[in-house]
Amino acid sequence: MTAALIKLLYLLAAVMFILGLKRLSSPATARSGNTMASIGMLIAIVVTLVFQEIVGWREILIGMIVGSVVGGVFARTVKMTGMPQMVALLNGFGGGASALVASAEYFRYLEAGQGIPINFGVAIQLSVLIGTLTFTGSLIAFGKLQELVTGKAVTYPLQKTLNALLLIGTLGLAVWLMIDPSNPVAFAGVVIGAALLGVTSVIPIGGADMPVVISLLNSYSGIAAAMTGFVINNEGLIISGALVGASGLILTNIMCKAMNRSLANVLFGAFGATVQQIGGGPEGAPGDLTVRSLTHEDAATMLAYARQVVFTPGYGLAVAQAQHEVRELADMLQDRGVQVKYAIHPVAGRMPGHMNVLLAEADVPYDQLLDMDQINPEFPQTDVSVVIGANDVVNPVARHDKSSPLYGMPILDVDKAAHCIVMKRSMRPGFAGVDNELFYKEKTSMLFGDAKDSFKKLIQEVQQL
Amino acid sequence: MIEELVVLFVIFVLAIFVGFEVITKVPPTLHTPLMSGSNAISGITIIGALIVAGQGEVVVARYLGMVAVAFAMINVVGGFLVTDRMLKMFKRKPEVQK
Numbered sequence: 079m080t081a082a083l084i085k086l087l088y089l090l091a092a093v094m095f096i097l098g099l100k101r102l103s104s105p106a107t108a109r110s111g112n113t114m115a116s117i118g119m120l121i122a123i124v125v126t127l128v129f130q131e132i133v134g135w136r137e138i139l140i141g142m143i144v145g146s147v148v149g150g151v152f153a154r155t156v157k158m159t160g161m162p163q164m165v166a167l168l169n170g171f172g173g174g175a176s177a178l179v180a181s182a183e184y185f186r187y188l189e190a191g192q193g194i195p196i197n198f199g200v201a202i203q204l205s206v207l208i209g210t211l212t213f214t215g216s217l218i219a220f221g222k223l224q225e226l227v228t229g230k231a232v233t234y235p236l237q238k239t240l241n242a243l244l245l246i247g248t249l250g251l252a253v254w255l256m257i258d259p260s261n262p263v264a265f266a267g268v269v270i271g272a273a274l275l276g277v278t279s280v281i282p283i284g285g286a287d288m289p290v291v292i293s294l295l296n297s298y299s300g301i302a303a304a305m306t307g308f309v310i311n312n313e314g315l316i317i318s319g320a321l322v323g324a325s326g327l328i329l330t331n332i333m334c335k336a337m338n339r340s341l342a343n344v345l346f347g348a349f350g351a352t353v354q355q356i357g358g359g360p361e362g363a364p365g366d367l368t369v370r371s372l373t374h375e376d377a378a379t380m381l382a383y384a385r386q387v388v389f390t391p392g393y394g395l396a397v398a399q400a401q402h403e404v405r406e407l408a409d410m411l412q413d414r415g416v417q418v419k420y421a422i423h424p425v426a427g428r429m430p431g432h433m434n435v436l437l438a439e440a441d442v443p444y445d446q447l448l449d450m451d452q453i454n455p456e457f458p459q460t461d462v463s464v465v466i467g468a469n470d471v472v473n474p475v476a477r478h479d480k481s482s483p484l485y486g487m488p489i490l491d492v493d494k495a496a497h498c499i500v501m502k503r504s505m506r507p508g509f510a511g512v513d514n515e516l517f518y519k520e521k522t523s524m525l526f527g528d529a530k531d532s533f534k535k536l537i538q539e540v541q542q543l
Numbered sequence: 544m545i546e547e548l549v550v551l552f553v554i555f556v557l558a559i560f561v562g563f564e565v566i567t568k569v570p571p572t573l574h575t576p577l578m579s580g581s582n583a584i585s586g587i588t589i590i591g592a593l594i595v596a597g598q599g600e601v602v603v604a605r606y607l608g609m610v611a612v613a614f615a616m617i618n619v620v621g622g623f624l625v626t627d628r629m630l631k632m633f634k635r636k637p638e639v640q641k
Contacts, residue, residue, distance in 0.1 A: 088590070092558075095584050096565060102577055103568040109630040112580050116623040119587065123619075126590045132597035137609035141596055145616020152617070153624035161575055161629070168582040168622050171614040178611035179591035182604035189601045197548045296578050296585075303588040304558075308551055310591045316551055317558040318587040324562025325581045329574060424571060431574030435629055443636035449571050 080129060087125045088314030094118025095318055099325070105444050122314060158439040159396045162428040166220040166292055172299035173212025176306040177269075180205035183309050184265060194259040201308035203252040206265075207272045209302035214276030216295050222285060223428055229285030238346060241278050248272055283345065286393070286470065286509030288428045290333045290344045297326025329430050336424035336450075338476075338486040369505070372523040374532065377499055378539030381407075384461035386417040388453065390492050391433045392426045394467010394502065394529055401440040403533035404466065408442070410540050420446055421453040421463075421490045423471035454491050463495035465516075466529050469508025475515045484512050498522045501529050576629045583622025589615035 095118050101111025132138065156164045180202045187194045187202075194202070221227035248271030255264045283291050300322025307315025334341050372380075381387055389404060408418045420442065426433045434447055448456075457463060465472055472492045476484040492498050493516055500522060507513050516522055525532055569577050592615045596608030 091587075095587075096561060099562075099565045099577075099581070099584075100568070102573055102580065103570070105570075105573060105630070105633040106635070108573055108576060108633065109627065112576070112623060112626045112630055115580060115584060116619075116627075119583070119589075119619055119623070122587060122590055123593070126593045127597075130594050130597070132593070133599040134597055134605065137596040137605050138593055138612055141592070141609045141612025142616050145613040146620045148613070149617040149619065149621030150624060153621045153628065156625060158629070161579070161625075164621070164625060165575070165578050165582060168579065168618050171621075172582060172585040172588065172618045175586070175592055175611045175614035175618065176588045178607045178614065179588055179595055182595035182601075182607040182611065183591075185604045185607070186595070186598070186601045189604075197545070292578070296582065299582065299585045303585045304555055306588050306591050307555075308548070310594060311547070311551070312590060313551065313554055315587050315590060316555045317561075318584050320555050320558035321562040321565070322581045322585040324559045325566045325577060328563065328566045329578065332571075332574075422571070429575060430578065431571060431576070434572040435575045435632070438629070438632040438634070441632070441634065444572050444633050445636055447572055 084125060084129045085313065088122060088312065091118040091122040091125075092314050092317040094121070095321060099321065158401075158436055159399055161435055162288060162292060162432060163220050163223045165429060166216050166223060166295070169292065169295040169299045170213045170216030170220065173209040173216065173295070173302045175209075176299070176302035177206050177209025177213060177272075179306050180209065180309050181265075181269070184259070188260060188262075194256075196256060198309055199256040199259055201305050203255060203268065205302055205305035205309055206268060207248065207252060208298050208305060210269055210272035211276040211279070212295055212298040212302055214273045215280045215291075215298075216276075218277055218280040219288060219291050219295060222280075223288060227281075231284040232281045237278075237282060241275070244271060244275055244278065248275060279345065284509060285428065286425070287344050289425050289430055289432075290330055290337075290341070292429050293326050293329035293333055294341075295326070297323050297330060300324075300326055333425055333430060336488060338488065367518040369517055370523050371526060372499070374525070374535040375539050377523070377525055378536050378543065380462055380497060380499070381411060381416070381464070381536070382414055382540050382543050384411075384416055386419070386456075386460045387411060388419045388421050388457065388460045388463045388492070388495065389466060390421045390423075390463060390468050390472060390490055391437070391466045392423075392468025392471060393428060394469075396427055396432065396436055396467075398467060398529035400466065400530040400533050401436045401442075403530055403537065405437070405440040405442050407533055407537050407540065410537065418446065419448055419453065419456070421450070421492070422447050423450055423468070423490050426468055426471055450488060450490060457491040457494040460495040462497045462499060463492040465492055465498065465500045465502075467501065469502075469514055470510045470512065472516055473508070473512060473514045474519075475512060482512055484510055492516065493519055493521065496521065499525055501525045501527075501532050503528065572633075576626050579622050579629070580626040583619055583626060586615045586618030586622060589619060
């Protein structure tokens with residue numbers, strides 16, 4: 079009877095998660111959805127504490143207090159620009175927790191000394207493998223985003239071969255463990271192998287491909303939780319883990335499509351390790367191509383007398399933390415009767431939706447943030463498009479240069495506006511290592527310098543008009 | 544035993560489809576909160592963590608469980624709080640301005 083009740087209550091928790099996620103379909107209801115999901119989690123935790131046979135409370139209390147404090151402090155103090163790092167860490171802890179639970183179950187079976195039924199064995203191995211890989215992979219992703227580890231793609235000879243061998247070796251050990259579970263050395267081997275795989279599979283992936291990696295690790299953390307559900311025979315874990323797994327996969331797919339690259343290419347392509355310049359050829363310097371730059375005064379005049387201005391933010395906006403200044407300038411322009419919109423590329427920034435969160439922090443209304451499909455038809459009617467620290471996602475090369483690594487990637491058509499102002503620190507190529515044709519176009523003017531400073535100057539100039 | 548596994552597997556597969564249906568409706572503007580929120584949900588592994596941390600018999604398992612509880616709790620508390628913090632910021636344009 080109690081067993082049935084527990085199952086039903088876990089089901090209730092899972093249903094709350096689904097309803098909560100459903101409410102994320104609109105920014106207006108999203109917050110209540112998150113609350114709903116958190117109530118579901120509370121139900122799951124309370125049910126576990128009350129109905130499962132808990133005999134020792136010390137470890138539980140320590141774990142809960144430490145976890146709540148650390149999680150709470152992280153959540154309160156993290157800056158909106160640091161959100162990708164935060165999500166990477168959360169992915170890691172989720173995967174790590176699942177791997178630990180599965181390991182603990184393994185030791186319980188071992189202690190009981192009656193062997194491990196094959197189905198639990200498979201689930202334990204999968205959970206440990208995926209969970210550990212998610213943990214170390216996420217730590218590397220965090221390191222890259224936090225710039226503790228180089229953001230560049232790290233490559234070395236025989237990389238793929240070594241990775242493949244590592245994967246085969248780890249899987250081999252896992253299979254061996256299913257046949258002969260009472261071998262702690264092999265178990266340690268699986269853990270170490272999975273941990274190494276996490277590191278070696280994320281390290282060759284460059285900074286701007288992080289949206290894909292984070293989405294994929296997100297998916298893994300869900301799958302690891304679902305596998306743990308098989309281990310402890312709990313439908314709640316399986317349903318919730320599957321939801322998260324699906325969510326991460328969808329995001330991964332969206333990100334890959336937005337770059338016109340396959341997942342395999344992102345994971346193994348070591349994209350951005352080489353630099354390609356316009357005009358091709360090994361030494362092909364841009365030569366006779368000229369770049370026009372303009373003063374803040376000119377830029378301010380251009381913006382103030384425009385009918386429609388579209389801002390296109392990229393990772394540079396997050397680096398400069400200029401979102402508040404952008405909003406301030408946009409407000410001033412709107413007061414002068416200028417239509418202001420924002421064009422958001424799916425892979426702008428370091429994680430899905432990164433730019434939206436930054437601009438939301440600066441109180442930009444979300445109905446001004448337009449997706450690629452919505453905004454692209456509007457560029458021809460736009461007087462000035464302002465590119466703020468975005469590069470590859472606005473490179474026209476993607477439309478026509480078949481030899482370019484960017485070819486085929488859907489881009490924002492900022493060059494179709496009457497004028498285009500590109501705010502950038504220098505002429506350095508973007509992440510893909512491809513020189514940006516946009517900078518040399520006749521309608522394009524460069525506004526060099528830190529985006530935050532530039533915006534402050536623009537605000538002053540517009541005030542004086 | 545194998546039937547039990549199959550039932551669980553059926554649930555797993557169906558839940559993935561539910562996930563696909565629900566998540567595809569989330570607009571791109573909410574993708575970051577979606578990730579942090581779904582992260583918090585993957586903290587559901589806390590159930591397993593609590594069970595192993597609270598069982599009496601195996602000491603190693605209990606300590607592994609303790610760390611797992613801490614990790615999962617970071618996920619749950621951190622995930623839901625930070626998602627709420629973000630979602631609080633998403634505002635529509637104030638209707639009447641002039």
